[in-house]
Amino acid sequence: MSSSxxxxxxxxxxxxxxxxxxxxxxxxxxxRSVGRDLWWLILPGAxxxxxxxxxxxxxGLQAAFTDWSFATVGAPNFTGLENFTRIFNSDAGPAVFRxxxxxxxxxxxxxVIGLALALLFNGRVFGRNVLRTIVFAPMVVSSLVVGxxxxxxxxxxxxxxxxxxxxxxxxxxxxxxxxPTTAMVIIIVTILWQSIGGNMVIYLAGLQGVPSELEExxxxxxxxxxxxxxxxxxxxxxxxxxxxxxxxxxxxxKIFDQIFALTNGxxxxxxxxxxxxxxxxxxxxxxxxxxxxxxxxxxVGIAILSIIQFSVLRRQERNS
Amino acid sequence: MKTTGLWSRFGANLTAYGSTLLFLLPVYVLINxxxxxTDDLTPPVIPSSRPTFENFITAWTTSPLPGSIVTSLIxxxxxxxxxxxxxxxxxYPLARSTSRLSTGTFYFFMIGLLLPFQLALIPxxxxxxxxxxxxxVWALVIVYSGVQLPFTVFLITTFLRAGVPLDYEEAAxxxxxxxxxxxxxxxxxxxxxxxxxxxxxxxxGVWNDFFTPLIYLSGSGQVTIPMAIFxxxxxxxxxxxxxxxxxxxxxxxxxxxxxxxxxxxxxxxxGGLKG
Numbered sequence: 001m002s003s004s005x006x007x008x009x010x011x012x013x014x015x016x017x018x019x020x021x022x023x024x025x026x027x028x029x030x031x032r033s034v035g036r037d038l039w040w041l042i043l044p045g046a047x048x049x050x051x052x053x054x055x056x057x058x059x060g061l062q063a064a065f066t067d068w069s070f071a072t073v074g075a076p077n078f079t080g081l082e083n084f085t086r087i088f089n090s091d092a093g094p095a096v097f098r099x100x101x102x103x104x105x106x107x108x109x110x111x112v113i114g115l116a117l118a119l120l121f122n123g124r125v126f127g128r129n130v131l132r133t134i135v136f137a138p139m140v141v142s143s144l145v146v147g148x149x150x151x152x153x154x155x156x157x158x159x160x161x162x163x164x165x166x167x168x169x170x171x172x173x174x175x176x177x178x179x180p181t182t183a184m185v186i187i188i189v190t191i192l193w194q195s196i197g198g199n200m201v202i203y204l205a206g207l208q209g210v211p212s213e214l215e216e217x218x219x220x221x222x223x224x225x226x227x228x229x230x231x232x233x234x235x236x237x238x239x240x241x242x243x244x245x246x247x248x249x250x251x252x253x254k255i256f257d258q259i260f261a262l263t264n265g266x267x268x269x270x271x272x273x274x275x276x277x278x279x280x281x282x283x284x285x286x287x288x289x290x291x292x293x294x295x296x297x298x299x300v301g302i303a304i305l306s307i308i309q310f311s312v313l314r315r316q317e318r319n320s
Numbered sequence: 321m322k323t324t325g326l327w328s329r330f331g332a333n334l335t336a337y338g339s340t341l342l343f344l345l346p347v348y349v350l351i352n353x354x355x356x357x358t359d360d361l362t363p364p365v366i367p368s369s370r371p372t373f374e375n376f377i378t379a380w381t382t383s384p385l386p387g388s389i390v391t392s393l394i395x396x397x398x399x400x401x402x403x404x405x406x407x408x409x410x411x412y413p414l415a416r417s418t419s420r421l422s423t424g425t426f427y428f429f430m431i432g433l434l435l436p437f438q439l440a441l442i443p444x445x446x447x448x449x450x451x452x453x454x455x456x457v458w459a460l461v462i463v464y465s466g467v468q469l470p471f472t473v474f475l476i477t478t479f480l481r482a483g484v485p486l487d488y489e490e491a492a493x494x495x496x497x498x499x500x501x502x503x504x505x506x507x508x509x510x511x512x513x514x515x516x517x518x519x520x521x522x523x524x525g526v527w528n529d530f531f532t533p534l535i536y537l538s539g540s541g542q543v544t545i546p547m548a549i550f551x552x553x554x555x556x557x558x559x560x561x562x563x564x565x566x567x568x569x570x571x572x573x574x575x576x577x578x579x580x581x582x583x584x585x586x587x588x589x590x591g592g593l594k595g
Contacts, residue, residue: 045410052466056440125336142528164363205590295438
């Protein structure tokens with residue numbers, strides 16, 4: 001926490017020996033004395049957490065192995081892995097691949113551009129606070145609204161902003177969102193435009209912790225800009241990098257709003273990701289079992305990938 | 321990083337302003353198009369020759385936006401308050417007790433950070449339907465209170481462990497304060513920075529959330545702002561000036577607050593996301 005401004009008062013009036021004694025006495029008793037009687041404070045939170053998150057999640061896990069749907073009367077039947085084989089025989093295979101691809105590109109883009117902007121705005125740039133405020137602003141706006149904004153900008157020929165500019169310049173039209181490949185690129189651009197400010201801000205907070213003396217010393221020793229960045233700044237940024245990569249990955253795998261607004265999975269289901277497919281199975285087909293199976297897939301995927309990422313990053317953090 | 325030399329400073333400024341302009345371009349298009357009469361078909365980058373506020377008036381009067389702002393305010397404020405209260409309460413024993421049960425409970429809460437909400441979605445939907453809460457703001461309040469809890473507990477617990485020394489509580493207890501009084505009068509005021517971060521992150525998250533109301537409010541008269549936008553866009557698919565006017569209206573409250581408190585918001589995000 002960078003913003004914690006808790007002041008510790010100095011106890012200058014107490015003789016050092018008494019201080020030591022008090023310290024050792026406290027060490028033994030503090031664990032018991034403070035907070036333990038208040039264990040019941042946890043109850044309301046625990047009850048809400050159990051009711052809203054834990055119990056429905058466990059029920060969702062079970063539902064993934066049943067034929068539960070809108071039409072089900074009474075208890076749904078246990079169908080084993082049928083939901084999984086069915087989803088993989090239809091749309092889920094490509095959607096899994098696409099989700100991973102999207103998350104990967106988004107994470108790389110967020111971090112490369114976010115770090116570059118942070119380094120830029122950490123330097124001597126005139127009015128840098130105003131610029132930071134502008135770049136961060138999309139973070140507080142609804143992703144759905146941002147999605148619709150970019151849907152117009154990259155809209156079909158005759159409608160979309162970019163296409164009107166292209167036409168005015170005498171260039172041929174491009175149906176950005178009508179082609180699966182360009183549609184994915186537009187989805188990525190939209191997400192990056194909105195989220196990079198957040199990554200930048202975390203890197204900026206990390207850069208505050210890099211002492212300028214250290215950099216000056218390296219500069220005196222003859223290290224150039226890149227060498228200083230790589231050997232002095234980068235190791236000190238390791239915690240910020242870890243957070244950005246972790247949050248980017250978890251967020252990237254769950255992206256829904258922007259895709260929903262831009263393409264709604266189209267054209268021809270070619271921009272569906274796991275998150276949008278879950279909703280499609282839920283709302284279009286009311287097929288709760290398959291929807292839950294997909295959600296389970298997403299949960300397991302997120303858990304595995306983030307545990308791998310976390311342990312790798314921790315090891316690197318320790319080494320550097 | 322220090323950049324020496326006039327040229328490199330000039331280059332840095334140029335790149336900084338260039339990239340900021342790139343960020344502003346979509347916003348410029350948004351504003352430019354929303355003040356343009358519907359029959360004006362010049363390219364969106366050219367400033368409108370006949371600016372009009374017609375679109376804003378039409379968007380305000382024909383869309384569900386006015387009511388949705390009230391709904392969003394209610395949902396955001398109640399669920400943020402609930403999360404803050406139960407989250408702070410739960411975090412205190414979790415941070416202060418070193419028993420194995422307490423550590424286990426903390427990790428149990430942290431699992432919630434990883435779980436995608438979609439897994440709990442349908443059972444909770446059925447639950448809300450059976451309780452008759454579907455289509456009401458209470459379904460959203462309950463869902464958000466649970467979903468935002470793990471992150472809030474995480475923030476406050478780590479803040480308590482790292483930033484609030486035990487000495488104050490002990491001093492208060494030696495002076496005859498009950499544990500509960502010490503918590504309320506000593507610990508909670510010290511938590512202010514962490515609570516501020518929680519309020520910012522939770523309220524921005526709830527305010528902008530689209531997926532949850534899409535499920536729990538759909539088909540009802542109640543809509544939050546993102547839902548109102550969704551319905552309005554569905555209704556006027558090609559009338560972009562009108563749609564953009566509604567998008568701008570929807571952005572005004574959150575952007576105003578952001579610009580007023582931008583230092584705290586940015587600090588809150590950086591601090592909160594850093595954990």
